[in-house]
Amino acid sequence: MMFEYEEDEDPMEQQQQKDLNKKDEHHSSDYSGSPQENPFRFSFDKAKRAQSMYVTSSSEDLIAYSTRHLLDSPTAVQRSLVLNATSELNIDVDFSDDDLSPSVQRKICFCASQNPKETQEQGQRQPKTSLTVSFPYHTHQITEDYTISAEIIGIGESGKVMACYKKVSGEKFALKVLRDGPKARREVELHWLTCGHENVVTILDIYENTFDNVKCLLMVVEFLEGGDLLSQFESQGSQPLSEKKVGEIIRQIGNAVMYLHDMNIAHRDIKLENILCSKTGDDCIYKLGDYGFAKRPERNVLMESPCCTPFYAPPEVLGRERYDKSCDMWSLGVAMYILLCGYPPFYSMQGAALSPGMRSRIAKGYYAFPHEEWDIVSAESKEDIRCLLRTNPSDRMTIHELMATPLVTGEDLEIARKKRGSSAVNIPGANEECEDIGEIHIDPFAEEEPDQVNEELPIPKSVRFLRDGVKAPRLHSIQEEVGRAMEIMRMGHDQIYVQNPSTTCNTLFARRRAVHLSIPRVQC
Numbered sequence: 001m002m003f004e005y006e007e008d009e010d011p012m013e014q015q016q017q018k019d020l021n022k023k024d025e026h027h028s029s030d031y032s033g034s035p036q037e038n039p040f041r042f043s044f045d046k047a048k049r050a051q052s053m054y055v056t057s058s059s060e061d062l063i064a065y066s067t068r069h070l071l072d073s074p075t076a077v078q079r080s081l082v083l084n085a086t087s088e089l090n091i092d093v094d095f096s097d098d099d100l101s102p103s104v105q106r107k108i109c110f111c112a113s114q115n116p117k118e119t120q121e122q123g124q125r126q127p128k129t130s131l132t133v134s135f136p137y138h139t140h141q142i143t144e145d146y147t148i149s150a151e152i153i154g155i156g157e158s159g160k161v162m163a164c165y166k167k168v169s170g171e172k173f174a175l176k177v178l179r180d181g182p183k184a185r186r187e188v189e190l191h192w193l194t195c196g197h198e199n200v201v202t203i204l205d206i207y208e209n210t211f212d213n214v215k216c217l218l219m220v221v222e223f224l225e226g227g228d229l230l231s232q233f234e235s236q237g238s239q240p241l242s243e244k245k246v247g248e249i250i251r252q253i254g255n256a257v258m259y260l261h262d263m264n265i266a267h268r269d270i271k272l273e274n275i276l277c278s279k280t281g282d283d284c285i286y287k288l289g290d291y292g293f294a295k296r297p298e299r300n301v302l303m304e305s306p307c308c309t310p311f312y313a314p315p316e317v318l319g320r321e322r323y324d325k326s327c328d329m330w331s332l333g334v335a336m337y338i339l340l341c342g343y344p345p346f347y348s349m350q351g352a353a354l355s356p357g358m359r360s361r362i363a364k365g366y367y368a369f370p371h372e373e374w375d376i377v378s379a380e381s382k383e384d385i386r387c388l389l390r391t392n393p394s395d396r397m398t399i400h401e402l403m404a405t406p407l408v409t410g411e412d413l414e415i416a417r418k419k420r421g422s423s424a425v426n427i428p429g430a431n432e433e434c435e436d437i438g439e440i441h442i443d444p445f446a447e448e449e450p451d452q453v454n455e456e457l458p459i460p461k462s463v464r465f466l467r468d469g470v471k472a473p474r475l476h477s478i479q480e481e482v483g484r485a486m487e488i489m490r491m492g493h494d495q496i497y498v499q500n501p502s503t504t505c506n507t508l509f510a511r512r513r514a515v516h517l518s519i520p521r522v523q524c
């Protein structure tokens, strides 16, 4: 079997690479970790980075700084992509609606009564109509109720997450500042609608305040001491977790996802960074946060705007096809894979956020279960991953199916096997056992790309890399990866510049032109 496979060169990736090299020269301290590591094992020390971003001055200044940063930072393009994005969302609340289970209805009541005092005394909530549920928010200054600390507890795509303390109790909370707009409102609304679930980060208060003429939504949420799961996982050396532990994490987060999906809400950005931990160590409660991409489509309408983080992005998202809640299932499959072995199933060999090679492997559902990490993992868990990483969304395992698997229920595998009368279900042709490497998985249901029919699939370099350390991909922080990827992938805004095919001198386009003669030639 040949192991030659060159990734397609992508001008976008090359440009990113150049940018990164430049950045490396000037900010070498931004990067940590050895270049000999797997691309996922970039060790991003968020705490260190956050510490360097302390801002001293009054709380108002701090928030103003944060909002200004949303507009003026070097990543303003990314920010504006996020902030200018997409359409208004009205959440239908018809209590006779079949879609709304009794638990959902209870949840709506629960949320509505979170701050009854505020409702009665100040009447500062948005009016609620029978058709639209808005979230309750305060219009007075947040600093009347909370002391905003200079501590930045996290940095994400849409801004910083800061620490704040409730004045009356001294309790610590996390504060997320969003520039007001349809996207921010959608994030807050959908998060608010679901935040009564024990595995969803609880929202305490929402404020609509203006700083420097910028209207912002400020979301005060519970502070989770354990931080995000990626940081925890990396701080423990990205060592594979036991199946029992992974089952526990997936059970808790799966519960939250099931709750969302039953409400017809898709989270669309499930990843380890968005899973927050109540503490480090045992008996941790895992909670789903960051609803920045959550969406509730109109009934029977599939979602179209590309989102997600490339490591976790399913093929239909990359392919810009219509997709729905099943993209969360793919992301759960990726998260499960990472937790069980310490690296992702799909990644760019250049360490970029997304490359043509990675895109192609995702599209084909092409990944491996290398011996070293996977031989000790049960056939059942591998089968769960295969069912989650099916390229066709309609073939993919649903959340209800996942929640019934022995990994999640904790059912004894021997008993589960006896019940089923066999070991894990094997799909003929789905996997190829390769003595030296491990199990190579190719989704048997993946649709062939038209120009690749009858072509033998190459073994992905990732397999060689994992086994032989053939090529050391460059390392850079996940935040940068995500930032770049978001720039490429988030299309739901009005700032995308589409190059004119009859004038562009893009090299990738030139190569495509050479293959597809119908594309007009350009004198460059």
Ligand SMILES: Nc1ncnc2c1ncn2[C@@H]1O[C@H](COP(=O)(O)OP(=O)(O)OP(=O)(O)O)[C@@H](O)[C@H]1O
Pocket (backbone or CB within 6 Å): 046, 153, 154, 155, 156, 157, 158, 159, 160, 161, 174, 176, 201, 221, 222, 223, 224, 225, 227, 228, 273, 274, 276, 289, 290, 291, 292, 482
């Ligand atoms: N409630 C919280 N308690 C503790 N840490 C938090 C909390 N909320 C967020 N964080 C930290 O801040 C980081 C960024 O938060 P969040 O994901 O909400 O921001 P974001 O801008 O929407 O990020 P992105 O879209 O890049 O995932 C998290 O990965 C986590 O480390």
